[in-house]
Amino acid sequence: MKVSKQKMAEHREQIITAAAKRFREKGFNGIGVADLMKEVGLTHGGFYGHFGSKEELIGMASQRALCESTKKWKKVIEEAPDRPLEVFSRYYLSRRHQMHPETGCLFASLGSELDRQPRSVKEAVMEEQLTIFDLLSRIVPGRTKAVKRKQAIVVLAGLIGGMILARSVPDDVLSEEILETVSSSIPNCVHADGT
Amino acid sequence: MKVSKQKMAEHREQIITAAAKRFREKGFNGIGVADLMKEVGLTHGGFYGHFGSKEELIGMASQRALCESTKKWKKVIEEAPDRPLEVFSRYYLSRRHQMHPETGCLFASLGSELDRQPRSVKEAVMEEQLTIFDLLSRIVPGRTKAVKRKQAIVVLAGLIGGMILARSVPDDVLSEEILETVSSSIPNCVHADGT
DNA sequence: ATTATCTATAGATCTATAGATAATGC
DNA sequence: ATTATCTATAGATCTATAGATAATGC
Numbered sequence: 001m002k003v004s005k006q007k008m009a010e011h012r013e014q015i016i017t018a019a020a021k022r023f024r025e026k027g028f029n030g031i032g033v034a035d036l037m038k039e040v041g042l043t044h045g046g047f048y049g050h051f052g053s054k055e056e057l058i059g060m061a062s063q064r065a066l067c068e069s070t071k072k073w074k075k076v077i078e079e080a081p082d083r084p085l086e087v088f089s090r091y092y093l094s095r096r097h098q099m100h101p102e103t104g105c106l107f108a109s110l111g112s113e114l115d116r117q118p119r120s121v122k123e124a125v126m127e128e129q130l131t132i133f134d135l136l137s138r139i140v141p142g143r144t145k146a147v148k149r150k151q152a153i154v155v156l157a158g159l160i161g162g163m164i165l166a167r168s169v170p171d172d173v174l175s176e177e178i179l180e181t182v183s184s185s186i187p188n189c190v191h192a193d194g195t
Numbered sequence: 196m197k198v199s200k201q202k203m204a205e206h207r208e209q210i211i212t213a214a215a216k217r218f219r220e221k222g223f224n225g226i227g228v229a230d231l232m233k234e235v236g237l238t239h240g241g242f243y244g245h246f247g248s249k250e251e252l253i254g255m256a257s258q259r260a261l262c263e264s265t266k267k268w269k270k271v272i273e274e275a276p277d278r279p280l281e282v283f284s285r286y287y288l289s290r291r292h293q294m295h296p297e298t299g300c301l302f303a304s305l306g307s308e309l310d311r312q313p314r315s316v317k318e319a320v321m322e323e324q325l326t327i328f329d330l331l332s333r334i335v336p337g338r339t340k341a342v343k344r345k346q347a348i349v350v351l352a353g354l355i356g357g358m359i360l361a362r363s364v365p366d367d368v369l370s371e372e373i374l375e376t377v378s379s380s381i382p383n384c385v386h387a388d389g390t
Numbered sequence: 391a392t393t394a395t396c397t398a399t400a401g402a403t404c405t406a407t408a409g410a411t412a413a414t415g416c
Numbered sequence: 417a418t419t420a421t422c423t424a425t426a427g428a429t430c431t432a433t434a435g436a437t438a439a440t441g442c
Contacts, residue, residue: 030224030311033404045408109310115363153373162349162352
């Protein structure tokens, strides 16, 4: 029943990856350790050889989810050297993102649960959050670094709130209106203060 | 053990009120029927004389929470006839609101859980959401009703996202920076497009 | 007589641990 | 010999129901 050290490391990665997906899909309380382990092909007892607690996994999985998003966003931005902010906003506020929280932004799928997580989880999240601020700082207008950072925060807040509002509504027409309205507002909004 | 019809109606209200508070504080899964009933001074078995299921209570409590917020916001806005938008934004993005999710905006405390709730809950939420759009439409700049509505959506999205970002972080300095940055951006941001 | 609430419990979860098992890696 | 995983289970939840109890309201 024992597996090689390398296999074990793979298992650990698989558990984190599955958790990052299912937590975003079902919430931190929406899936249990047993089901996660079953998805990876292991039994639930084995979980505690990899992690000290579910809480520890929540921290790892949250960081993983945000890190994945940052990578994807970087790619999207690099592939649109002109108007990167507009392209990124549309990408974030797309119908596709709305319908697939399990592979999307952690703040949109679990943001309001983060405040109720232990400090260790919030610390892991903050680390990635700062990276995202830096990434967005490069594509928003603004004369100084400080202004760009502010713009990045404002943009991210608008995107997260827009997606949460759109997802919270059972009416497709209204949720599409929300996505379209917020994403249209961003380039304009941002130009006002900075450049 | 039976109580009068009026007392029973009061109990029902108390259950909804307690739920609206505790759900925002601990999440929809963070408090159970038994504890809610204990808070009201009843036993858990009695719950199902008032509601068919916990899900039904989640719908009622969500609507209640949003309705309370709308009332408070209306008051805040009416008490600041000049610069209502700025005053409201500062009120929403205050440290006080950050520290008290249990009496604050449902979208900030439970927004990302709403997508995982059954349709009946989302319908109850949407009803109040439209009222909020109307309320904010009155204080944002814009030449036409359509533009004002769009501005209202953009503002609400920014506020919700800003509060969620601020709460998700374990560092007081960073979270205050987020609140201040987003709330400073709103009057500017909004003037750009509309009036 | 009706019924709001209580007591007791069923049945399903869920996190975590203990000890057994069997494969790795010295 | 060490250890990653499995089996089995403890102990704590949680939603929901059934039947008893006692107060209301006809």
